[in-house]
Amino acid sequence: MKVRSKAPFAVALAGALALAACGSSSSNDGSAASGSATKLSGEPIKIMTIQALSGPSDSYPGVPAAVKAAAEAINKAGGIKGRPLEVTACDDQFDPNKGADCATQAVQGKYLFVTANSSTGDRYMPILEKAKIPAIGEVPSSASELKSPYSFPFGSGAVNIAGGGTACGKLGKKDPAVAVVDIAAGRNSASFFGIGLKPFNLNINKTVPIAPTATDLTTSAATLISGTTDCIDMVLGSSQASKLLQALSQAGSKATTAYGATVIEDKMIKTLGSAADGLVLVGSMPPASDNTIPAIKQFNSELDAAGVAADTRSEGAMTAWATVHLVAQYAAKLTTIDGESLANALNTAGEIDFSPLPKVDFAKPIKVLFDGNRIFTTSVYFSEVKNGARTPLFDNQAFNVLGSS
Structure with a gap:
């Protein structure tokens, strides 16, 4: 996978993973996974997924599973500047108040970014924006996500x-x-x-x-x-x-x-x-089963390695997976690894061409029905x-x- 933009970004990946339900957490000791010679150290870099995992709605467990798989692969390869990625899966239970709670947890925990497949964007996005934590690769389904300068979707419902x-x-x-x-x-x-x-x-x-x-x-x-x-x-x-x-x-x-x-x-x-x-x-992407595309083959390989069932994979899961890899490349070049710096890097990158994600330029939203929406691809x-x-x-x-x- 490559990023072609105004400035090149190299891959620097690896580390320890924690996959947690919202309100609880679990993590390893920061050491490299079996088979890796790299020892991870330093403060974990935290990322969060927000989606309904329970409650009166459709649930999307494939998204946090894909994020976990990407983080595991990145951690095995050396983390981000030797620091481990730590993942929290926050269950909004199809409840706007729970979505706001997830965002508050991300703010309090100083998370680098959030990715989401949630109906609660009008509640979580303003909280993230105020704290300058970007939502990246989310599926926007609210006015807040379609307007916030801290929203970076690669597709759109x-x-x-x-x-x-x-x-x-x-x-x-x-x-x-x-x-x-x-x-x-x-x-x-x-x-x-x-x-x-x-x-x-x-x-x-x-x-x-x-x-x-x-x-x-x-x-x-x-x-x-x-x-x-x-x-x-x-x-x-x-x-x-x-x-x-x-x-x-x-x-x-x-x-x-x-x-x-x-x-x-x-x-x-x-x-x-x-x-x-x-x-x-x-x-917005080819089917997640299309292994003729190298990046999609990598997606399926990493999810296989993580033990993720083949029949739980989707475009949304692939978007979240690719987003983690993309962010790892950008974060590796940041002087200060925080949400505001990451958002600035994405906004000034020019065209981002990172397979299997669609090409986007976050400085150039596309008018669909009206101006001002955070829509960056219409393909x-x-x-x-x-x-x-x-x-x-x-x-x-x-x-x-x-x-x-």
Whole structure:
């Protein structure tokens, strides 16, 4: 993996890892892992993941597992300036107050950065920003994350939603519809679908709201496929997306269905069985199973070494993994290793080209619907589920959801 920017950054990696639940911690003694000749010493460099690991929501244990795997590999290679990485996995329990508690813990512990896949960004991001601790590689789902100068996302749920429109257009569909979770954030996000449709002179012809607590989606499926609907984008949590796919399959739907790839793990695809066939996944990176790409092969190798189950890997986990490696390269060149210095380095790096992450320039946000958002890439990749496996679409090429080359 390389970083091409205004200034080159060398890799300096290794050390000891602590993977902790929020509010508790465990760590090794700082010595190098078995097989490494490097002895780690000094104050640990702390990083945190924030996501729902319990509570009334989808859980994403694959993200902290991937962060742990990256940290273990970095520590084995020598740490950051000989200092060990220490990881805390903070469970926000799908509770904004818990998300704020996670951020407070990061501030009190003087963490270097946070990465997140959480719905509580409006609570944790202002706390991190005030303490000058960056959120890097997070999946932004709140206004705070999309505006804070301490937010450094490599992708965007909004762009993935727009990519659903791009998929419909490129596949020659003519009558698109969108299923959206019936909360303010979901209803607002549905408009991004139209951005991807626009270059193909298509409009959203049907919007079907789904209550966030709904479990029987039979009626919603029937409403979606009534008439001539031939393409459906799902703006839903992964649990409801699974239920909708099952309901659509039972209803005999022939419409193409698109969904963001960030949290889709192979175990979900296996559970869905034939109901997942034909599902188009939209993401800011190629599929996490694509070992023809060296960086993705490294991702899978490191997770194998850490004992992470193959069917729990996702684009979100790969983003978090790559973010840790990227930060290690930048931190190794900092005079003072702290959040503010790291944020300054990222903001002044120019174009960052670090496979498998999308290319970004954190000094140049891209206008999508309006100015001021922390969106830095509008390119997406597509894959299709066939017989329980993901298959890249369109020769695994990236496409701009805004329609330009």
